[in-house]
Amino acid sequence: MYIKLTNGIVYDPVHGINGEQRDIYIRDGYITRKPAGNVKINQVYDLKGKIIMAGAIDIHTHIGGGKVNIARMMLPEDHEADLVRKTKLTRSGCGHAAPSTLTAGYRYAEMGYTACFEPAMLPANARQTHMEMADTPMVDKGAYAMLGSDDFFLRMLSSKKDQEAISDYVGWIINATQALGIKVVNPGGINAFKFNQRKLDLDELNQYYGVSPRDIIKSLARAVTELGIPHPLHVHGCNLGVPGNVNTTLDTIRAVEGMRMHLTHIQFHSYGTEGDRKFSSGAAEIAEAINKNPNISIDVGQILFGQTVTASGDSMHQYAGHWHAHPKKWVIMDIECDAGCGVVPFKYRDKNFVNALQWTIGLELFLLVDDPWRIFLTTDHPNGAPFTSYPHLIRLLMDRSFRNDMLSTINKEAAKTSTLASIDREYSLYDIAIMTRAAPARSLGLKNRGHLGSGAVADITVYSEQKNKEKMFSKPDYVFKDGEVIVRNGKIVKVVNGATHTLRPEFDKGIEKSLKRYFDRYQTISLDNFKIDDDEIVEHGNGKIIVQPCM
Amino acid sequence: MQQFAQHYNNKYLKIKELSLDKTSSSKVRTIRNVTCPFCGILCDDLVIQNQNGKVKVIENRCPKSTTAFEKELPENTPKIKGKKVSLEEAIDAICAILKKSHTPLFAGLGTDAGGMRQVMQLADKTGAVLDHMHGDALIRNTLVLQDLGWITTTMAEIKNRADLIIFAGTDASHYLRFFERVIWNKQSLFNLKNDKRHIVYIGENLNTKAGISPTGKRPTVLNCKTEQIGEIISSLHAIVTGASIDVKEIAGIKIKTLEKLAEQMKAAKYGVIVWSPAELDIPHAELTIQNFCEIVKYLTRVTRFAGFSLGGNDGATTANSVCAWQSGYPLRVNFNKGYPDYDAHHYSTRNVLKNKEVDALLWISSFSSNTNAPRASIPTIVLATPDTKLNFRPDVFIPVSTPGVDHTGQLFRTDSVVALPLKQVRRSPYTSVHSILKQVIEKI
Numbered sequence: 001m002y003i004k005l006t007n008g009i010v011y012d013p014v015h016g017i018n019g020e021q022r023d024i025y026i027r028d029g030y031i032t033r034k035p036a037g038n039v040k041i042n043q044v045y046d047l048k049g050k051i052i053m054a055g056a057i058d059i060h061t062h063i064g065g066g067k068v069n070i071a072r073m074m075l076p077e078d079h080e081a082d083l084v085r086k087t088k089l090t091r092s093g094c095g096h097a098a099p100s101t102l103t104a105g106y107r108y109a110e111m112g113y114t115a116c117f118e119p120a121m122l123p124a125n126a127r128q129t130h131m132e133m134a135d136t137p138m139v140d141k142g143a144y145a146m147l148g149s150d151d152f153f154l155r156m157l158s159s160k161k162d163q164e165a166i167s168d169y170v171g172w173i174i175n176a177t178q179a180l181g182i183k184v185v186n187p188g189g190i191n192a193f194k195f196n197q198r199k200l201d202l203d204e205l206n207q208y209y210g211v212s213p214r215d216i217i218k219s220l221a222r223a224v225t226e227l228g229i230p231h232p233l234h235v236h237g238c239n240l241g242v243p244g245n246v247n248t249t250l251d252t253i254r255a256v257e258g259m260r261m262h263l264t265h266i267q268f269h270s271y272g273t274e275g276d277r278k279f280s281s282g283a284a285e286i287a288e289a290i291n292k293n294p295n296i297s298i299d300v301g302q303i304l305f306g307q308t309v310t311a312s313g314d315s316m317h318q319y320a321g322h323w324h325a326h327p328k329k330w331v332i333m334d335i336e337c338d339a340g341c342g343v344v345p346f347k348y349r350d351k352n353f354v355n356a357l358q359w360t361i362g363l364e365l366f367l368l369v370d371d372p373w374r375i376f377l378t379t380d381h382p383n384g385a386p387f388t389s390y391p392h393l394i395r396l397l398m399d400r401s402f403r404n405d406m407l408s409t410i411n412k413e414a415a416k417t418s419t420l421a422s423i424d425r426e427y428s429l430y431d432i433a434i435m436t437r438a439a440p441a442r443s444l445g446l447k448n449r450g451h452l453g454s455g456a457v458a459d460i461t462v463y464s465e466q467k468n469k470e471k472m473f474s475k476p477d478y479v480f481k482d483g484e485v486i487v488r489n490g491k492i493v494k495v496v497n498g499a500t501h502t503l504r505p506e507f508d509k510g511i512e513k514s515l516k517r518y519f520d521r522y523q524t525i526s527l528d529n530f531k532i533d534d535d536e537i538v539e540h541g542n543g544k545i546i547v548q549p550c551m
Numbered sequence: 552m553q554q555f556a557q558h559y560n561n562k563y564l565k566i567k568e569l570s571l572d573k574t575s576s577s578k579v580r581t582i583r584n585v586t587c588p589f590c591g592i593l594c595d596d597l598v599i600q601n602q603n604g605k606v607k608v609i610e611n612r613c614p615k616s617t618t619a620f621e622k623e624l625p626e627n628t629p630k631i632k633g634k635k636v637s638l639e640e641a642i643d644a645i646c647a648i649l650k651k652s653h654t655p656l657f658a659g660l661g662t663d664a665g666g667m668r669q670v671m672q673l674a675d676k677t678g679a680v681l682d683h684m685h686g687d688a689l690i691r692n693t694l695v696l697q698d699l700g701w702i703t704t705t706m707a708e709i710k711n712r713a714d715l716i717i718f719a720g721t722d723a724s725h726y727l728r729f730f731e732r733v734i735w736n737k738q739s740l741f742n743l744k745n746d747k748r749h750i751v752y753i754g755e756n757l758n759t760k761a762g763i764s765p766t767g768k769r770p771t772v773l774n775c776k777t778e779q780i781g782e783i784i785s786s787l788h789a790i791v792t793g794a795s796i797d798v799k800e801i802a803g804i805k806i807k808t809l810e811k812l813a814e815q816m817k818a819a820k821y822g823v824i825v826w827s828p829a830e831l832d833i834p835h836a837e838l839t840i841q842n843f844c845e846i847v848k849y850l851t852r853v854t855r856f857a858g859f860s861l862g863g864n865d866g867a868t869t870a871n872s873v874c875a876w877q878s879g880y881p882l883r884v885n886f887n888k889g890y891p892d893y894d895a896h897h898y899s900t901r902n903v904l905k906n907k908e909v910d911a912l913l914w915i916s917s918f919s920s921n922t923n924a925p926r927a928s929i930p931t932i933v934l935a936t937p938d939t940k941l942n943f944r945p946d947v948f949i950p951v952s953t954p955g956v957d958h959t960g961q962l963f964r965t966d967s968v969v970a971l972p973l974k975q976v977r978r979s980p981y982t983s984v985h986s987i988l989k990q991v992i993e994k995i
Binding site: 064066068069070072073074075083084085086091093094098099100101102103122124125127128131132135151193194195196208319325328329330331332333334335336337338343521523524525526528529533535536539 | 703
């Protein structure tokens with residue numbers, strides 16, 4: 001069974017195709033070469049004048065797991081204005097900042113996304129995360145396991161266990177929790193908060209373990225490298241949201257000494273202390289450092305104005321930020337000697353100096369970092385804004401006059417301080433295809449996704465070119481998932497489940513001996529029950545597992 | 552159906568821990584790390600022996616798990632109005648009732664994550680109202696979460712860190728191994744010795760024996776009525792903030808005693824207030840729970856403190872969690888308008904039955920047999936354990952298997968964070984809630 005997409009304008013950065021008219025052939029869910037002339041083409045889509053890209057990939061979006069579910073439960077008022085009716089095809093639910101899993105899956109697909117990755121899966125909460133991801137239809141998914149504040153790791157690091165043993169532990173965690181990568185959040189800081197430390201700088205010591213965030217990042221980055229995990233260590237650095245943290249971020253880049261590292265929602269880590277209000281943009285310095293260090297990739301975590309909820313593993317800084325909760329309610333949780341979380345609703349206001357400056361800082365970063373292969377489009381959903389605002393964000397990047405119009409509406413002082421007005425750059429469709437498709441796929445090691453070459457999974461999005469890029473990216477003409485049309489004119493036409501991507505790095509099974517001892521003594525569940533069986537993801541029929549190769 | 556039986560049989564044969572004891576003539580299988588689904592703290596260290604189908608808890612037992620696991624399965628069959636029928640006929644009858652119904656009520660909801668996923672799908676499809684049998688307890692917490700939020704913790708943190716544990720309105724005696732598993736430890740991560748832990752009880756008729764440390768250190772006990780716990784906690788809150796209180800006694804407790812406790816709370820490195828929403832069975836218990844949460848928040852300004860809620864029996868935490876991720880709302884939800892409509896008060900089982908807002912009832916209880924399905928003058932479907940005794944004759948009854956005993960599954964612990972895998976420890980002739988509802992969804 002062959003499907004042909006003909007006459008479309010193709011943007012496929014992996015193959016250097018920049019807006020060329022090409023035909024695409026699909027067979028059994030995969031993109032394939034042009035078949036011989038005598039082969040019957042079963043279906044032809046004439047896409048004259050339409051734009052074709054691979055399905056979009058969100059590398060960092062909080063779509064499932066405990067903290068998201070707390071946000072859902074805590075904020076009925078968030079859902080009330082965005083209730084979603086059931087249809088013949090789709091289930092009911094609700095949207096906005098903390099949408100139901102089903103609605104999240106539908107809306108991602110309706111925006112042309114075919115894969116989403118949950119960046120903060122607490123190992124202790126991995127089972128729930130997988131259940132929620134399995135209940136997120138339409139898209140592929142995967143998760144990064146959070147380490148660095150767990151007592152087992154910190155014990156190893158402080159007792160100077162050799163790196164090999166630490167790598168074995170990291171490898172074990174990836175296998176046990178069915179993860180696709182490793183994330184560290186406020187390295188060691190979530191743990192330090194449990195000992196009542198209220199801040200932890202890059203070289204400050206955890207008072208119990210005597211190790212610093214720098215030690216933790218280096219050790220985990222090395223483990224990720226040694227295990228051959230394709231995605232570099234995913235780092236939510238120290239001092240999130242703290243004015244002056246631009247220096248922490250620059251020091252963190254230096255700390256990995258050339259090892260690969262991904263710095264996530266870097267907007268929240270690019271703040272200076274200049275000006276009357278002691279809050280300023282550090283975007284230029286950060287962008288310069290990113291441009292100079294090819295081992296570093298980032299995603300932005302752009303903020304957009306309006307009501308949202310911040311949900312993070314960083315209990316320490318979420319606690320510090322709870323004074324700004326809007327509405328005035330918030331949750332902090334310490335979790336299982338493993339990690340923690342904090343959920344704080346927040347409203348970003350365009351007339352507020354700090355919020356307006358955050359908005360400009362994110363955009364400055366987008367526009368000052370040269371290489372779109374190392375910067376990914378995120379709002380750190382829902383922390384900076386709900387993911388449904390991506391089309392608006394794309395327009396801000398692609399349309400300078402629109403951007404300047406928006407700039408003129410924000411807090412005047414912030415607008416004046418920002419260099420944004422002087423930046424002429426506009427992203428091209430090719431740049432967008434890189435930062436939302438090709439680059440995240442490459443960073444995650446998803447070899448047959450994010451491009452349109454022969455052998456790629458036929459996850460494809462077709463748009464009508466429009467001047468208003470927000471409109472264009474809000475409503476694709478077609479979305480193909482594994483070769484099937486799932487969305488037409490921005491509406492679901494077929495419900496599919498998508499797969500869960502995992503890794504199986506090799507490690508010395510000897511580590512289970514010390515893990516078993518640790519679990520038996522200190523944990524409240526057994527080691528065996530901590531591990532997530534393939535069956536648990538596949539059993540109820542919503543899920544399928546794709547094991548990605550290690551490097 | 553056949554497929555499902557086959558599926559579960561395959562799972563059963565795959566259980567790695569099964570071992571054949573060759574020395575005896577009978578087949579003895581020993582299964583380790585079994586999760587007990589019969590209370591919200593989900594102990595998962597049970598060792599269970601299956602000898603020719605007879606189940607015994609041989610290690611880490613408690614009276615509750617022993618009774619529940621070792622109970623013989625009585626013979627029972629699906630019934631329509633008391634008459635024995637095949638499973639197919641019973642499922643067809645369920646479909647017929649739900650098809651005719653404008654607004655059914657799905658209540659009880661004593662099932663695992665897999666069962667609850669089917670409940671959600673069927674509720675969406677049929678426009679049902681959802682409530683759990685422990686719904687009153689669940690919403691006492693939910694209302695606090697939605698009003699001001701909280702700071703909470705989980706069992707492993709209590710086990711390793713908590714040096715002051717205040718039991719407010721509960722003695723945790725319904726959670727039989729709570730003290731054994733998280734309070735009186737052989738070892739803890741940060742060398743917290745048992746005698747360095749201080750236990751406090753506040754409330755009435757509490758059995759405080761478990762709070763005596765292994766070396767005999769006695770807990771502090773503040774006796775007061777359940778209704779007065781909130782007053783005591785808010786007085787403590789006032790004292791902690793430095794306010795002076797102009798009376799000698801609050802709720803029969805001397806101010807001096809409260810002042811001493813307030814000092815202990817401020818001096819604690821990691822304090823925890825434990826409550827059990829089901830046991831705070833007083834009007835507006837959410838206000839008492841909010842008192843706990845607000846003093847915890849205040850103390851967190853200077854030290855570390857957290858709340859911990861004991862509950863989650865009969866899959867309550869699971870039902871609440873699955874409902875929240877699939878609909879966006881915690882229980883209680885009504886799908887009748889085509890979208891989830893949340894109202895924690897309005898959509899209670901009691902209320903919608905009393906007001907005749909529902910015209911069919913589906914009651915689910917696959918863990919305990921004494922959960923008192925409500926008797927209502929509307930078509931009633933009961934999916935319950937085979938030993939369930941009802942004081943009325945439902946339109947459809949199907950005996951169901953129990954997750955974690957008769958089939959595998961997943962269940963959430965009381966802290967809403969840890970979900971545990973459930974094992975199958977015996978063969979059961981009965982069908983799971985998941986399987987029955989899946990067939991209903993396919994047929995309806």
